[in-house]
Amino acid sequence: MYIKEIEFLNFKSFGKKVKIPFFDDFTTISGPNGSGKSNIIDGILFALGLSNSRTMRAEKLTDLIYNPDSSNKPQYAQVKIRFDNSDNEMPVEADEVEITRKIKETGSGYYSYFYFNGKSVSLKDIHNYLAKAKVTPEGYNVVMQGDVTQIITMTPVERRKIIDEIAGVSEFDNKKERAMNE
Ligand code: ATP
Ligand code: MG
Numbered sequence: 001m002y003i004k005e006i007e008f009l010n011f012k013s014f015g016k017k018v019k020i021p022f023f024d025d026f027t028t029i030s031g032p033n034g035s036g037k038s039n040i041i042d043g044i045l046f047a048l049g050l051s052n053s054r055t056m057r058a059e060k061l062t063d064l065i066y067n068p069d070s071s072n073k074p075q076y077a078q079v080k081i082r083f084d085n086s087d088n089e090m091p092v093e094a095d096e097v098e099i100t101r102k103i104k105e106t107g108s109g110y111y112s113y114f115y116f117n118g119k120s121v122s123l124k125d126i127h128n129y130l131a132k133a134k135v136t137p138e139g140y141n142v143v144m145q146g147d148v149t150q151i152i153t154m155t156p157v158e159r160r161k162i163i164d165e166i167a168g169v170s171e172f173d174n175k176k177e178r179a180m181n182e
Contacts (some may be wrong), residue, residue: 001089001133003044004096007080010066011046012039015074024084041142047079047101048130049114049123050137055144061112062105078102089133092117099126140166 003022008014013036020040029037038057045051046064058064065077080100083090090097100115114126127137135141140162151159164170 001083001085001087001097003081004084005082006040006043006047007082008043009078009080010074011043011077011079012036012064012066014039014043015066015068038145041144043079044081045142047081047099048135049101049126050135050142061103062110064103065105076102076104090129091132092129097129099129134168138165 002024004024005022006020008018008020009016029040031037042056042058042064045056056064065074067073078100080098083097083099084095085092085097086095094117098115098117100113100118102113102115104111104113112123114121114123116125116129130136140147151162154162161170164173
């Protein structure tokens with residue numbers, strides 16, 4: 001499974017509909033400072049519900065809506081991630097999977113919606129689908145700026161925990177501990 005395309009609509013600096021294609025092996029994004037490279041990564045974290053607003057570099061979720069200083073601010077932002085699922089890593093009968101998140105600003109707050117192949121679902125559903133493809137909020141699928149430094153300054157025991165998590169050993173350790181306690 002891999003990301004084929006990301007589609008932005010009113011998300012952060014993407015004021016109109018912008019589609020960004022990705023390759024199946026390796027994609028790099030380059031551009032001048034402030035051109036929106038990191039905003040693309042923020043879009044992935046947003047659409048897949050992998051992070052809170054802080055790690056997407058916003059005070060609150062509604063700050064993620066495109067906010068031009070000149071004209072009117074739109075009332076919503078949307079990010080759609082199109083995956084190639086021809087290896088069926090996500091257990092659905094579809095070669096292509098689309099995960100979409102939309103936030104709508106209201107007078108008093110905001111609403112957040114998730115869609116899986118066009119069907120309205122909960123964040124928990126999204127996490128369950130992604131977990132089958134080994135994508136989790138606690139996982140290291142997205143390595144943020146500063147994460148590497150953090151890993152270097154960890155104690156050996158903390159670092160070992162991360163390696164166990166990535167290797168999938170922790171799951172069995174947890175199961176073993178539960179069984180021992182029974
Ligand atoms: P660098 O090379 O410095 O890391 P970058 O390409 O990663 O830069 P980003 O941090 O992705 O750049 O983009 C920053 C830009 O996004 C800023 O110009 C900022 O004004 C703009 N931006 C962030 N949030 C919004 C928003 N809600 N509406 C409009 N523009 C926004
Ligand atoms: Mg950046």
